[in-house]
Amino acid sequence: MPVIEEIVEEPPIDDVEPGRGDECSMICDQKLEWGERLKAAGNAWFKRGDLDKAIGKYRRGTKIFEMLYAVFKDDEEGAQAANERCYVAAAPLYNNLALCLYKQGKWKECADACTDNLDLTPTDVKSLLRRAAARAEIDMWEEADDDIAKALRLDPTAKWVKQSAESTKKTLRELRIKQAMKDHAVIGGKIPDMNLYDAADVAPTGEAFPHTGRRAHSVTTVKDVKQELDDMEEEDAEETCKRKTDFYNGMIKSGKWRLVNASGDEIKRECDLNL
Numbered sequence: 001m002p003v004i005e006e007i008v009e010e011p012p013i014d015d016v017e018p019g020r021g022d023e024c025s026m027i028c029d030q031k032l033e034w035g036e037r038l039k040a041a042g043n044a045w046f047k048r049g050d051l052d053k054a055i056g057k058y059r060r061g062t063k064i065f066e067m068l069y070a071v072f073k074d075d076e077e078g079a080q081a082a083n084e085r086c087y088v089a090a091a092p093l094y095n096n097l098a099l100c101l102y103k104q105g106k107w108k109e110c111a112d113a114c115t116d117n118l119d120l121t122p123t124d125v126k127s128l129l130r131r132a133a134a135r136a137e138i139d140m141w142e143e144a145d146d147d148i149a150k151a152l153r154l155d156p157t158a159k160w161v162k163q164s165a166e167s168t169k170k171t172l173r174e175l176r177i178k179q180a181m182k183d184h185a186v187i188g189g190k191i192p193d194m195n196l197y198d199a200a201d202v203a204p205t206g207e208a209f210p211h212t213g214r215r216a217h218s219v220t221t222v223k224d225v226k227q228e229l230d231d232m233e234e235e236d237a238e239e240t241c242k243r244k245t246d247f248y249n250g251m252i253k254s255g256k257w258r259l260v261n262a263s264g265d266e267i268k269r270e271c272d273l274n275l
Contacts, residue, residue: 028082058097065090110134
């Protein structure tokens with residue numbers, strides 16, 4: 001007897017979208033309704049494995065919340081409260097969009113989607129962790145460290161936060177090791193072989209000179225500061241005199257100058273300014 005399999009049809013996906021620019025005239029409730037419809041459509045496409053269509057739905061949903069209400073000092077119409085409702089509705093759209101972009105390896109776009117959400121909700125831990133994961137892939141390692149640290153400060157006890165943070169930290173460690181190996185390969189490990197320095201020639205961190213080795217800084221002790229300064233001035237004067245004497249003698253030897261006495265008679269010897 002043949003086996004009869006029941007064919008289960010997947011429910012149709014709501015592909016209706018608001019018209020271009022319609023969000024400009026929407027009230028808060030309309031924004032929330034469209035945001036929910038587009039999120040549901042994006043989720044349906046995501047479950048079917050069509051990331052491109054899911055991205056299209058999520059991205060259209062985020063655009064609805066790009067234009068919010070102006071809040072004035074006397075907020076009689078409750079604009080701030082309406083905006084905060086929009087922030088909550090926009091967060092899953094941005095986060096789902098970022099997830100799809102991450103799965104496609106579009107790290108920069110993923111990080112940008114997270115940043116857009118964090119502009120609205122700076123304490124969204126999911127966006128911080130996802131942005132950290134994306135930034136790790138585009139060599140923004142310090143920024144990724146900052147995102148992880150902030151996420152752990154905001155929610156230090158949640159298990160999923162710790163797991164996500166540790167996973168990205170592991171990725172960062174591996175990427176840094178790989179980069180260090182590449183850097184080492186470029187220089188070929190030649191510097192130690194050139195005997196340019198040894199370990200004793202390297203100054204400790206935060207210090208200008210090593211404690212031992214060929215480059216160790218010798219300490220100079222000055223007992224009489226005034227005498228030291230006088231000696232320095234005398235040395236400078238002697239050096240200046242020597243330079244002038246050499247210059248004058250050079251001019252005399254070249255024939256351009258003559259050395260004469262008070263009577264105007266030429267003196268056949270070199271000039272000595274110390275006389």
